[in-house]
Amino acid sequence: MGDNAVTPGTGTALFEDARSRLEDVFDALALHPDARERLMQPSLALQVSVPVRMDDGSLKVFPGWRVQYDTSLGPAKGGVRFHPQVCQQEVTTLSFWMAIKCAVVGLPYGGGKGGVQVDPKALSLLELERLARGYVRAIADVMGPDRDIPAPDVNTNATVMGWMADEYAHIVRAQAPAAVTGKPISLGGSRGRVAATGCGALQVLNLWVERKKRRPQDIRIAVQGFGNAAYHFARLAHAEGYKVVAVSDSRAAIYAEQGLDPNEVKAAKARNGKVSDASNVEIFPPDTLLTLDVDVLALGALENQIHCDNVDEVRAGLILEIANGPLTSAADATLAKRGIPVLPDVLANTGGVIVSYFEWVQNRTGDHWLETDVHNRMTLRLQQAATLVLDRAEKEVITYRQAAYHQGIERISEAIMARGNCQECQ
Numbered sequence: 001m002g003d004n005a006v007t008p009g010t011g012t013a014l015f016e017d018a019r020s021r022l023e024d025v026f027d028a029l030a031l032h033p034d035a036r037e038r039l040m041q042p043s044l045a046l047q048v049s050v051p052v053r054m055d056d057g058s059l060k061v062f063p064g065w066r067v068q069y070d071t072s073l074g075p076a077k078g079g080v081r082f083h084p085q086v087c088q089q090e091v092t093t094l095s096f097w098m099a100i101k102c103a104v105v106g107l108p109y110g111g112g113k114g115g116v117q118v119d120p121k122a123l124s125l126l127e128l129e130r131l132a133r134g135y136v137r138a139i140a141d142v143m144g145p146d147r148d149i150p151a152p153d154v155n156t157n158a159t160v161m162g163w164m165a166d167e168y169a170h171i172v173r174a175q176a177p178a179a180v181t182g183k184p185i186s187l188g189g190s191r192g193r194v195a196a197t198g199c200g201a202l203q204v205l206n207l208w209v210e211r212k213k214r215r216p217q218d219i220r221i222a223v224q225g226f227g228n229a230a231y232h233f234a235r236l237a238h239a240e241g242y243k244v245v246a247v248s249d250s251r252a253a254i255y256a257e258q259g260l261d262p263n264e265v266k267a268a269k270a271r272n273g274k275v276s277d278a279s280n281v282e283i284f285p286p287d288t289l290l291t292l293d294v295d296v297l298a299l300g301a302l303e304n305q306i307h308c309d310n311v312d313e314v315r316a317g318l319i320l321e322i323a324n325g326p327l328t329s330a331a332d333a334t335l336a337k338r339g340i341p342v343l344p345d346v347l348a349n350t351g352g353v354i355v356s357y358f359e360w361v362q363n364r365t366g367d368h369w370l371e372t373d374v375h376n377r378m379t380l381r382l383q384q385a386a387t388l389v390l391d392r393a394e395k396e397v398i399t400y401r402q403a404a405y406h407q408g409i410e411r412i413s414e415a416i417m418a419r420g421n422c423q424e425c426q
């Protein structure tokens with residue numbers, strides 16, 4: 001499907017666009033038509049209303065969703081997003097990408113995602129806690145360690161996950177830490193989870209850089225976003241010698257020819273909430289970052305950032321998708337024609353869900369792993385998956401995204417078929 005139907009931020013168009021990539025995979029691979037039929041829509045889409053008593057005594061009701069997208073490989077897994085523009089179709093699309101990414105890196109999970117349509121910045125801390133707890137009460141029937149395991153995503157973090165895990169424990173009247181991941185360490189969270197998404201993205205980039213026989217110190221990176229995923233990526237890339245020349249948040253992009261220190265930018269943002277408060281930087285509108293002449297454009301904010309209207313202005317040598325779905329499929333095709341490779345979200349941002357899986361395993365076995373254990377295990381899993389994807393792309397002369405999708409969909413299809421032919425009776 002073309003880009004015409006895709007208006008950034010429009011949920012239905014987003015899902016149709018995502019599904020068109022699935023159609024392409026099934027057209028290219030000889031997989032059973034039953035698997036195609038099963039994967040065209042989510043298994044479950046729950047819409048809820050979350051009433052919240054505000055600090056001034058008034059009541060507000062926020063719409064929310066939890067979507068499970070195929071659970072053939074295991075329980076649904078994926079984050080919860082608090083954002084004013086979240087809608088059911090966006091959550092559905094995000095759950096679809098979760099299903100693919102879990103399969104790409106061999107996790108025993110299906111896809112899940114949640115969202116609440118709210119501007120969290122307009123809530124007090126107590127209102128936010130009531131919202132998080134109310135959301136869990138609303139979806140409690142479909143979640144649990146063997147059903148669906150929420151985690152952090154945009155505008156949610158370890159603190160929010162701690163409240164959600166505590167609420168779930170009250171509902172089931174038992175300790176159930178494996179029902180939520182990304183928790184604070186004191187509640188059974190895993191060491192390494194906070195930085196895992198950025199760390200994993202850097203590992204995938206490193207693998208590509210090694211294959212191309214390039215050196216980090218010769219590589220200039222622009223990073224869109226400066227939240228959990230993008231900040232840790234920028235920080236770790238800087239520490240490994242890459243030159244991070246630009247970063248952005250929703251208000252501005254900043255640029256420094258000689259390179260930025262993401263730790264200093266973080267300190268400036270902590271003071272006033274803006275990356276543009278960093279010293280000795282040039283300041284631009286946020287989207288200017290997308291068209292900078294850099295070696296790597298790392299997209300770590302939201303969906304649909306590069307689309308048919310701006311793809312021709314992209315000048316980067318490589319796109320690294322830290323965010324979910326930052327390119328429309330038409331932009332993807334244009335970049336492929338121009339020979340600009342893309343390290344896709346369903347591989348590049350899997351560090352977070354991999355460490356969430358480790359947290360779930362630790363919770364279920366009553367164990368606490370050292371940070372180095374978590375790191376080494378993540379590296380091993382990610383290196384294996386990324387090597388398979390990169391090798392396959394090179395051997396079959398397809399894009400990295402096609403190789404990753406083929407790897408993921410083959411695994412999901414195999415599980416669908418292994419479950420038997422009478423699934424409609426279950």
Ligand SMILES: NC(=O)C1=CN([C@@H]2O[C@H](COP(=O)(O)OP(=O)(O)OC[C@H]3O[C@@H](n4cnc5c(N)ncnc54)[C@H](O)[C@@H]3O)[C@@H](O)[C@H]2O)C=CC1
Nearest residue numbers: 153154155197225226227228229249250286301323324352
């Ligand atoms: N947190 C995690 O573990 C994972 C996150 N992701 C994905 O990474 C992306 C970012 O998530 P988080 O870092 O968790 O969210 P976050 O809420 O911590 O940060 C989001 C960042 O994006 C920035 N932003 C929003 N609109 C922007 C724009 N137009 N231009 C530039 N910056 C903009 C915000 O200012 C903020 O810095 C999302 O696509 C998310 O689904 C993917 C895998 C795991």
Ligand SMILES: O=C(O)CCC(=O)C(=O)O
Nearest residue numbers: 078079151153352353356
């Ligand atoms: O940690 C997780 O379970 C999922 C994180 C997430 O939402 C994502 O990978 O997009």
